[in-house]
Amino acid sequence: MQISKQTPSQQIEKIYDVLVIGGGAAGLSAGIYLQRYLLSTLVIDKGKARSLWMQELHNYLGLPPNTPGRDVLKQGKEHYLSLAGDYLNAYVEEVMDEGETFAVRVRIGRSHPTAVVFRSRYLIAASGIIDHLPKLDDMQNVFDYAGHNLHVCLICDGYEMRDQRAGVFGSSESSLEVAFSLGWFTPHITLFTNGEFAVGAAFRDRLTAQSYTLVEQPIARFLGENHQMTGVELADSSVVELDTGLVSMGSKYHADYLKNIDLEYQGGNLITDNMNRTSHPRIFAVGDLKLGMNQVVIAAADGALAATQIWRDIRRSEGARRSPISSSVA
Amino acid sequence: MQISKQTPSQQIEKIYDVLVIGGGAAGLSAGIYLQRYLLSTLVIDKGKARSLWMQELHNYLGLPPNTPGRDVLKQGKEHYLSLAGDYLNAYVEEVMDEGETFAVRVRIGRSHPTAVVFRSRYLIAASGIIDHLPKLDDMQNVFDYAGHNLHVCLICDGYEMRDQRAGVFGSSESSLEVAFSLGWFTPHITLFTNGEFAVGAAFRDRLTAQSYTLVEQPIARFLGENHQMTGVELADSSVVELDTGLVSMGSKYHADYLKNIDLEYQGGNLITDNMNRTSHPRIFAVGDLKLGMNQVVIAAADGALAATQIWRDIRRSEGARRSPISSSVA
Numbered sequence: 001m002q003i004s005k006q007t008p009s010q011q012i013e014k015i016y017d018v019l020v021i022g023g024g025a026a027g028l029s030a031g032i033y034l035q036r037y038l039l040s041t042l043v044i045d046k047g048k049a050r051s052l053w054m055q056e057l058h059n060y061l062g063l064p065p066n067t068p069g070r071d072v073l074k075q076g077k078e079h080y081l082s083l084a085g086d087y088l089n090a091y092v093e094e095v096m097d098e099g100e101t102f103a104v105r106v107r108i109g110r111s112h113p114t115a116v117v118f119r120s121r122y123l124i125a126a127s128g129i130i131d132h133l134p135k136l137d138d139m140q141n142v143f144d145y146a147g148h149n150l151h152v153c154l155i156c157d158g159y160e161m162r163d164q165r166a167g168v169f170g171s172s173e174s175s176l177e178v179a180f181s182l183g184w185f186t187p188h189i190t191l192f193t194n195g196e197f198a199v200g201a202a203f204r205d206r207l208t209a210q211s212y213t214l215v216e217q218p219i220a221r222f223l224g225e226n227h228q229m230t231g232v233e234l235a236d237s238s239v240v241e242l243d244t245g246l247v248s249m250g251s252k253y254h255a256d257y258l259k260n261i262d263l264e265y266q267g268g269n270l271i272t273d274n275m276n277r278t279s280h281p282r283i284f285a286v287g288d289l290k291l292g293m294n295q296v297v298i299a300a301a302d303g304a305l306a307a308t309q310i311w312r313d314i315r316r317s318e319g320a321r322r323s324p325i326s327s328s329v330a
Numbered sequence: 331m332q333i334s335k336q337t338p339s340q341q342i343e344k345i346y347d348v349l350v351i352g353g354g355a356a357g358l359s360a361g362i363y364l365q366r367y368l369l370s371t372l373v374i375d376k377g378k379a380r381s382l383w384m385q386e387l388h389n390y391l392g393l394p395p396n397t398p399g400r401d402v403l404k405q406g407k408e409h410y411l412s413l414a415g416d417y418l419n420a421y422v423e424e425v426m427d428e429g430e431t432f433a434v435r436v437r438i439g440r441s442h443p444t445a446v447v448f449r450s451r452y453l454i455a456a457s458g459i460i461d462h463l464p465k466l467d468d469m470q471n472v473f474d475y476a477g478h479n480l481h482v483c484l485i486c487d488g489y490e491m492r493d494q495r496a497g498v499f500g501s502s503e504s505s506l507e508v509a510f511s512l513g514w515f516t517p518h519i520t521l522f523t524n525g526e527f528a529v530g531a532a533f534r535d536r537l538t539a540q541s542y543t544l545v546e547q548p549i550a551r552f553l554g555e556n557h558q559m560t561g562v563e564l565a566d567s568s569v570v571e572l573d574t575g576l577v578s579m580g581s582k583y584h585a586d587y588l589k590n591i592d593l594e595y596q597g598g599n600l601i602t603d604n605m606n607r608t609s610h611p612r613i614f615a616v617g618d619l620k621l622g623m624n625q626v627v628i629a630a631a632d633g634a635l636a637a638t639q640i641w642r643d644i645r646r647s648e649g650a651r652r653s654p655i656s657s658s659v660a
Contacts, residue, residue: 009442011343014564029391029627038388061359061630064400072392079395097413155638159366184645185368189637251369274604274622290602293638297359300391301631306487310621315514 003042003088011086012116018310019120019292021092021257024049025296026287027126028076029303035083037311042086042118044106049073050128050288051296053147055227058295059156072095072296090116092257095123103280104257121282122310125270126303127254128288133247134169134194136310139252143223148165148227150245155295157184157246167192167232169219171249173199178248183210192232196217202266223262244256255289262317266291275309276302286312331411333372333418335438335511342446343379343414345372348640349434349450350571351422351587354366355626356617358406358455359633366411367641372416372448374436379403380458380618381626383477383488385557389486390627422587432612435589439518451612455600456633458585458599458618462550463577464524465500471551478557480575484508485625487576488515494573495560497522499549503529509576513540520570522562545570585619596621605639606632612642 018034020027023045029145032043051057054069063072083085090106093115102123107113129150133142143151150156158181165188170176176191176199183189191207193199194216206273207214218235222245231241253268264271265279270285270293272279278285288294333341349365350357353375364371375602381387384399393402411417420436423445432453437443461482463472472480481487488511495518500506506521506529513519521537525548537544548565552575561571583598592610599622600608600615608615616632618624633639 025391029389032389038489038492057524057632059359059362060388061362061406061409061633062397064405065412067392076391079391082395146362147416149594159368162368184641239484240552251453294634295631297627297632297634298631301628303391304389304627305623306624311514 001084001086003086003115006087008115009188011042014040015101016042016086016118017314018042018122018124018307019044019102019123020126021095021104022046022049022128022254022287022289023073023077023087024051024126024128024177024299025072025076026128026299026303027124028073028080029300030124030126030284030286031085031087031232031303032076032083033079033304033307035080035085036308039307039311040086042088042120043080043091044088044092044104044129046091047089048130050130050283053152054148054156054296055188057156057296058159059295069296072140076141076273084292091103092127094259095257096263097280121314122308123283124303124306125258125278125283125285125289126263126287126299127257129251129252129253129268129294132171132249134192135218136221138221144227145222145224145229145245146163146247148229149243150222150229150247152183152247153294154246155293159181159186161244161246164188165190165241167240167242167245169194169247170247172197172198173203175248176203177248178246179212180206180210182246183212187211187297189213190215190242192219193308195235205315251288253289274291274305276306277309331414331416333416335418335444337418337446342448344370344449346372346416346429346448347644348372348449348452348454349374349432350360350456351434352379352456352458352584352619353407353417353615354381354456354458354629355402355406355630356458356615356629357454357631358410359454360454360456360614360616360622361410361414361629361633362406362416363637364633364640365410365415367637369370369637369641369644370416372418372447373410373448374418374420374422374434376417376421376457380460383482384486384626385477387486387626388489389625399626415605421443422457424589425587425591426648427591429612449649451644453590453613453616454633454636454640455585455613455619456617456629457587459575459581459583459598459624461581462501463578464522464579466549468551468553474557475552475554475559475575476554476577478559479573480552480559480577483624484511485623488512491515491574491576494518494521494569497570497572497575499524499579500527500579501577501600502527505578505580508535508538512576513542517541519543520545520572521550525565526646540616541560548655581618583619588613595627604635606636607639 016037033100284306287299333577347369381399614636
């Protein structure tokens with residue numbers, strides 16, 4: 001059930017089998033599998049899952065190719081709640097490993113936040129990432145187009161950009177490398193540094209070889225209407241007309257709450273085994289936070305894998321039968 | 331487009347980037363990703379995907395928990411065709427490795443079959459498995475309940491079987507091991523050998539310890555109506571009442587067409603790397619045919635991974651830009 005600040009004390013005192021941090025595609029899929037394994041689960045979501053930005057999910061088997069990301073999450077949350085899973089809107093501040101259990105301190109509410117501690121035997125880190133966007137004075141101007149035709153994922157949206165005039169917005173020379181892969185879909189590419197970093201001679205030569213344009217002026221604003229970006233106005237008021245854009249500025253990894261636990265990372269991504277177990281035997285990582293491709297369908301599969309492995313672990317340690325009380329959920 | 335016996339010769343003479351054998355969840359997901367990578371794809375399906383048996387898919391993120399498997403495949407096929415992928419109903423007889431390409435001999439049509447050879451640079455084996463079912467004189471009696479409340483997948487349907495009187499139908503002592511995992515969901519378990527194999531004393535002791543019942547008589551028929559199995563009638567006309575059943579008799583692996591290619595297997599499953607590449611650099615395996623969990627959402631993710639790796643391979647070998655002709659599809 002949806003729980004809140006007025007959470008009954010039995011939720012707070014209970015030790016969940018699994019606490020899932022993040023209610024995006026990976027976390028909800030894990031929650032659905034876990035509840036179906038008769039494991040008690042709490043999904044904690046802070047809102048703003050990356051997939052909420054997706055206006056159209058084009059490559060998820062079984063759903064029409066223009067399904068908004070939020071529809072998938074809405075269906076997934078309903079599905080999870082229908083299986084009697086607990087769900088809380090809150091921000092996870094810190095996870096403490098107590099040996100047999102984890103203590104997870106969360107902050108509920110914005111204006112008058114309450115700190116509450118939940119406990120579980122296993123943890124699934126499903127809190128994902130969020131893309132850095134170009135930093136303009138008016139960020140609303142960026143939000144107007146991000147997730148519409150200002151994309152953040154070449155694999156997801158390269159097809160939509162084919163043969164279009166595409167802008168690539170980077171935060172470093174290496175982040176602009178994506179332009180050469182985008183070249184698979186369109187030859188009409190302009191790269192933007194927003195005046196924030198320098199580009200070396202060797203890189204310029206490669207751009208010239210592909211007939212790509214490099215713009216090093218600061219960006220004043222994106223142009224367009226109805227969430228369709230049509231170009232960029234630069235600091236000197238000149239305009240670069242575009243049909244589409246790709247932001248490649250790295251991501252923020254939502255894993256600060258794990259800072260006191262020693263885990264193996266590659267860059268910001270958690271390293272996991274083929275069932276999505278991290279280097280800690282009772283912590284799993286799924287979706288964009290773990291090393292691998294950032295795709296909704298892969299996140300959903302990740303959740304299934306982690307949940308199944310946790311079920312196997314618990315089943316083997318407890319023996320064949322869950323107690324009738326636990327198995328009577330839903 | 332849907333192609334057929336009257337296939338235009340350009341389809342037959344063309345070398346596809348990828349031939350996908352099997353139009354189930356894994357193959358269609360691969361096809362969708364491949365077409366969106368502007369790679370030319372032919373999906374060959376013989377019909378009877380395992381997921382067509384699924385009356386209700388309960389654990390696929392984004393779809394209501396009673397979605398029939400056939401709805402997912404129908405949506406997936408429409409999606410794939412909308413991206414200008416080629417699709418053929420045919421049976422794949424043999425794959426020959428010609429070095430740069432594969433030659434794939436297929437049989438089209440049932441009554442007056444035609445043999446046709448298609449060629450591709452890469453191959454995705456997505457032809458899956460099909461569960462062995464109890465062999466009764468009247469197989470229609472088995473088909474009436476299989477996929478309804480006579481299940482084949484504990485992970486998928488254990489939750490539906492909770493606290494029910496469940497029959498477990500095996501083909502060997504080891505295949506009956508699943509009863510102990512089913513014990514997580516229900517204590518009311520009867521195991522059936524159908525009179526086909528012997529069970530040892532140690533195994534009997536384990537059944538006794540769990541209060542499970544072992545029935546060693548041949549099965550005459552399943553009882554029930556409207557696809558809801560209500561029990562089993564045995565050879566001596568006695569009846570065992572049941573609410574649900576789980577078949578655990580192994581599977582047929584649909585990979586005969588690969589027999590002349592040297593690949594690494596574990597049991598019947600192809601061994602793959604984390605992008606689903608087999609031990610052959612241009613053959614990928616996805617879904618139930620590869621080693622791993624047999625779940626629709628995992629099959630769909632498998633297709634995404636294999637397609638992406640093939641795109642990376644081809645992009646790196648061809649350079650940045652697909653020819654305008656290829657990229658003008660759809």
